[in-house]
Amino acid sequence: MKAVFVSGIDYESPIQIGDHHLARQFAFHGWEVAFISFPITPFHFFSKNNVSTKRRITNYRNGGIDYKIEKGRIWSYVPGSFIVPKNNLFINNSFVYKNWHRYLFPKIDRVLAQKGFLNVDLIYLRDPLQYYLMDAIPHDYSVFRIADNDHGFSSYNANYEFLEKEVAQSVDLVLYTASELEPYVRSLKPRQYRYFPNGVDHSHFSKSDHSIPEDFRKIQKPIAIYVGSIDEWFDFKLLNWLVESMPDISFVVIGPNEQYQERFIRRNNLFLLGQKRYETLPAYLCNSSVGIIPFDVRRNPLLVNAINPIKLLEYFSCSLPVVCTKWNELEKINSPAQLCSTYEDFRDAIRRSVEDSLDRDSFQKFAAIHDWSNRYQDLMNLIKIE
Structure with missing residues (x-):
């Protein structure tokens, strides 16, 4: 069985969220898991967060990192792109939010094919900005997990809201981690949704x-x-x-x-x-x-x-x-x-x-x-x- 997990945070980050833990559970039970996080860009070389930037660049340059976990495995990958969506004056527009993935290098489908993840049983998304992977990867079942009220982040905008609704209405199941999120999730009009709180290792x-x-x-x-x-x-x-x-x-x-x-x-x-x-x-x-x-x-x-x-x-x-x-x-x-x-x-x-x-x-x-x-x-x- 194969799954692709799509998260905003890289697998090697010291900040381990539900995406990381669930991916490990799937691998523990024998799944092959690709863990794809948000891309780096040339602008990251000017980032103040040097520790995070160096870690992600290392992953990208190595073509990802493989982990053997019990019966399964995880391949973590940080893509590279010339541009990514961001809530600022120059790239906060619908064209960038819908098309930024066309500027990935190397192309994600080529990388996924090399690693054996071009056709999977499950695709799990936490990050709606990477919605393009829903179309790029043939899959049998899809899950979108909402772990925050993203309206509360300063990075939230109308373009992000549009993508979030697109994802919620396209996947088979939407999970939400807090009962406070239920009205918000219902407003997205998903096919199916369930309360799914966080856990602990x-x-x-x-x-x-x-x-x-x-x-x-x-x-x-x-x-x-x-x-x-x-x-x-x-x-x-x-x-x-x-x-x-x-x-x-x-x-x-x-x-x-x-x-x-x-x-x-x-x-x-x-x-x-x-x-x-x-x-x-x-x-x-x-x-x-x-x-x-x-x-x-x-x-x-x-x-x-x-x-x-x-x-x-x-x-x-x-x-x-x-x-x-x-x-x-x-x-x-x-x-x-x-x-x-x-x-x-x-x-x-x-x-x-x-x-x-x-x-x-x-x-x-x-x-x-x-x-x-x-x-x-x-x-x-x-x-x-x-």
Whole structure:
């Protein structure tokens, strides 16, 4: 069985989202999987995010990277293109959004043919900008997974909206990760849609090497840790206020932050450790005291209210108590996380988490039922590919 997964984030990224985890589940069960991410362009050579750019260029120059996973395999590939759609003055037009793929080099069908993925059983899309692959690859079944309310991103525009509707109405099944997204998904008028929340690689976080990382040894406990993407939805003001208000707590931020360095205050109890390999994250989490998710729901309500955060389950898998900003989707999933409406609530919840004796077994149990292996079985029951 063969599948093509289409994501906006490259497979080698330290930020591992549902696309990556589901692709691995398919490979684990014997599938051959092509994981195709958003292309690089000549303009990426001027990017400030040098780590990400170098990683993606390496993949492109090597013609992709092969991984053997149990009974199956994953071939990850970062295409190259002279131009890609972008929400700026010069290339924000319908011609670019509909035709940019014609400027791929080398041509994607030639690359797919060489790797044996020109005809597949399943095509899975997360990124509507790469909708052209629906036409380029003959397939038996198609899935479009919506994991965010994309209206909330600054990159959203009418051209993106058009492509998203095209994809939603063309595929066999639309999946959405948050119940808050259901009205939005219905408005796209898909043939079939199902609620399909995020999961967690529970064994990876609960059973991996938990030795103290070298750059953690000099950080004083208790430690409040955030691991994940840092972008417009991150509440920098809240985090900075917490850092100043709780000088006895060490705050650790792990994730790509080059673009937002100036948004963090400089204090002795704030540690910006940058990106870490996904394989090493359990060691950082398991040697922390509390996991935090400080998202800015007041400034980004459309986006944040519809987030079903994977990191919540990753924290719980490491037996960490979790403190989050309160938003709609988190209230609905009924997790053991402490949800906070004010800065003071957030501070007090962190204090309780590091000082009180909590039922950490309940955290593990909640995470375990959301393992990605269960999500894979749910998906196979939906698509019924023989």
